[in-house]
Amino acid sequence: MTANIEATAQTALAPEPATRNARPLRLITCGSVDDGKSTLIGRLLWDTKAVKEDQADALERDNRHQQNDLGLPDFALLLDGLQAEREQGITIDVAYRYFSTDRRSFIVADTPGHEQYTRNMATGASTADLAVLLVDARAGILEQTRRHATIATLMGIRQFVLAVNKIDLIAYDEAVFNRISGEFRQFALSVGVTDVTAIPMSALLGENVVHPGSASMPWYSGPPLVEVLELATQRTAQTVGFRLPVQRVSRPDESFRGYQGTVAGGSVKPGDSVVVLPAGTVANVKQIVTFDLVRNAAVAGDAITLVLDRHVDVARGDMIASIDAAPALGRAFEAKLVALSADAITAGKRYWLKSSSRRQRVRVMPKTRLDLKSGQWEGAESLPLNAIGTVHLDFDEAAMFDPYETNRNTGAFILIDPDTNNTVAGGMIVERTTRVDGIDAGGERDHVLLSLPEHLADRLMASEAFAELRDHVEIRRVSGTRAAAVLKDVD
Known part of the structure; x- marks a missing residue:
């Protein structure tokens, strides 16, 4: 009876995995060259049954790519599709693959390890929720390992899995694993990362990837990689006001003028007050149009045409933003x-x-x-x-x-x-950068930013005195409610 109660309590306290209907978790594999990134993802695809039959048959038939005497296929070929990648045995471009388990779906990006392709790694990291950082157990933490970890951190990734790969090639030495994981955790703290899960594994043999490697590593009691991924969290929605970088002004005839772009943050609906930057012109949203219908609202990621309630000077490169939460x-x-x-x-x-x-x-x-x-x-x-x-x-x-x-x-x-x-x-x-006493980094400009209620901002900008200060003063309009809240905080 006691055992049943304890089991029930542990189940209740365990994190609830994301459902299959949720947005797929996006992850990247990164690290230095030849640490086994492509092999790891290939093994993930293979063991989660995400490899199509024709791909599996091709791998099994191709005896030229046997990695060792075990007769295992070269799992990296599932990712390295470019001819140069196959000839050189390296990853050059970012390869995206989809796989799923019974608990969750995933989109994984295999990024290159060579320094000359660092830009491709940064591209893969820019949309990821989690980074799987591979380390060759024989080589330990390298400069490229630290570079990739830092870039992933700069890109906003806060969850890391340290995959100490090729652990079989050092006879499953626990002391080596502890030394590498300790060294990385110390470096991770220096770049502001605290969420690190370290896993000893052999991507080639599939140990601690999808299936546990307890037979070879009885000293490791943690979960395999796939279980960590199933319980990982996604990046939280970024809480900003409405943002629409204008890509094109649509004017098919004299009766219609719309501003087209993809919503880059927040949401908008007809009747909302917005500001056009950098000019600072204020207007209200009259209509939201897409290719096939008129919408009641738009959110981040939607491609829309925004119609305002009056004609304003808007050009490509301008931004239409929330009046109360402007950039x-x-x-x-x-x-x-x-x-x-x-x-x-x-x-x-x-x-x-x-x-x-x-x-x-x-x-x-x-x-x-x-x-x-x-x-x-x-x-x-x-x-x-x-x-x-x-x-x-x-x-x-x-x-x-x-x-x-x-x-x-x-x-x-x-x-x-x-x-x-x-x-x-x-x-x-x-x-x-906040300029103090009119001095900026170059010492060339005096500049002041004023946030004023809309009616005061319009009166000031219409005055003759403001014309002489236009090059030195920026006006940001805020609502009366926002201005009152600011004044209350000051008082």
């Missing part, structure tokens, strides 16, 4: 960068910055660079290929962003070299 507007921002070009990011050089549908000129000033060996941020005047650093962005005109932690869509950007038109860096906005 930060300014000419200076702090950001974190991943350098993706052999040409270093140098201090003071001007680049094109592209975010959503907007492209602007910006001057980049590197501030610090992450030492991947010590985990410390050090002063830097440039960022070479694959370096991770913090920078100051100084724009020629007003820019608008949300912090990346708040909204990935409006907080991410790329830098483009104007001379070569190559993408040289990917970045994440940290915050808008």
